[in-house]
Amino acid sequence: xxxxxxxxxxxxxxxxxxxxxxxxxxxxxxxxxxxxxxxxxxxxxxxxxxxxxxxxxxxxxxxxxxxxxxxxxxxxxxxxxxxxxxxxxxxxxxxxxxxxxxxxxxxxxxxxxxxxxxxxxxxxxxxxxxxxxxxxxxxxxxxxxxxxxxxxxxxxxxxxxxxxxxxxxxxxxxxxxxxxxxxxxxxxxxxxxxxxxxxxxxxxxxxxxxxxxxxx
Numbered sequence: 189x190x191x192x193x194x195x196x197x198x199x200x201x202x203x204x205x206x207x208x209x210x211x212x213x214x215x216x217x218x219x220x221x222x223x224x225x226x227x228x229x230x231x232x233x234x235x236x237x238x239x240x241x242x243x244x245x246x247x248x249x250x251x252x253x254x255x256x257x258x259x260x261x262x263x264x265x266x267x268x269x270x271x272x273x274x275x276x277x278x279x280x281x282x283x284x285x286x287x288x289x290x291x292x293x294x295x296x297x298x299x300x301x302x303x304x305x306x307x308x309x310x311x312x313x314x315x316x317x318x319x320x321x322x323x324x325x326x327x328x329x330x331x332x333x334x335x336x337x338x339x340x341x342x343x344x345x346x347x348x349x350x351x352x353x354x355x356x357x358x359x360x361x362x363x364x365x366x367x368x369x370x371x372x373x374x375x376x377x378x379x380x381x382x383x384x385x386x387x388x389x390x391x392x393x394x395x396x397x398x399x400x401x402x403x404x
Contacts, residue, residue: 203337204229213237217273218280223342227334232291236338237276240284243343246368248285250275250350251335251360253293256300257307264380265307271373275350278371286342288335296320297329315387328392332356336363352388352395374398 210223220237227234252275258268272287279285295303298320306319317327339347339360346366349357350373357367372395377385386404388394 203340205234205334205337205341207341215276217276220276220280223338225334225338225341230292230334232334234291234334234338235289236342237279237287237289238342239279239286242284242286245346247339247344247347248279248282248350248371249339249344249347250279250285250287250373251332251356252287252289253296253330254289254291256294257303264378265310266381266384267375267377270375274373274375278350278373286339286344286347288338290330290332290335293330296327297331298323298325310384315391316384317387317391328355332359333363336360336365339365354393354395370395377402 205225205227208224208226210221213220213222218239220239223236223238225234225236226232250271252272253268255263255266255268257263258266259272260269262269275287279287294300295306298306302320302323302325305323306316306325309319309322310316314322320327336359344365346368347360348369348371349360349367350371351357352372352374357370361367374396377399382399382402385396385399386402389396389399390404
């Protein structure tokens with residue numbers, strides 16, 4: 189079940205992001221404000237899509253990991269593109285919310301070319317965790333400090349987190365973002381991504397109860 193009343197950690201730290209620009213962006217889901225940031229540690233450019241008044245408590249929030257194959261190319265190997273669209277639609281329907289889009293998270297943080305190598309290994313029979321590890325890479329190398337810094341900069345103090353990933357919840361808490369509720373973002377499984385989703389559920393503890401009844 190979705191988890192509630194999660195208490196954030198007390199982790200004092202210095203932010204290394206700089207707000208550079210903001211501009212209105214009309215989308216098929218509604219008119220968002222895109223806020224662009226520069227992370228001076230990694231020199232990566234990051235963005236948040238803001239809808240309505242988000243400062244304060246219990247802001248509906250999606251922290252979305254970059255996925256070129258799913259978000260841009262419509263890959264059926266994962267559910268990322270579907271989740272991105274569903275999150276923006278949910279935020280617009282709620283009247284306010286934030287989507288933080290994190291560059292550097294491709295392939296759960298291993299990078300695009302390594303992700304493609306891992307996908308080839310999955311086609312040969314390994315699951316998504318085994319594939320990363322067989323390349324000598326972590327199962328999940330993502331960090332969420334930049335996302336927390338962006339939310340702090342936007343005045344967001346607690347969130348309703350659109351996610352199935354308990355690690356994401358814990359990481360945001362660690363960096364001082366209170367998660368008042370976790371809102372599942374469950375996409376209908378497809379034959380092409382069913383093994384991948386089962387691996388996320390069984391190996392990475394993602395909350396995916398809708399897989400019950402589908403072959404593992």
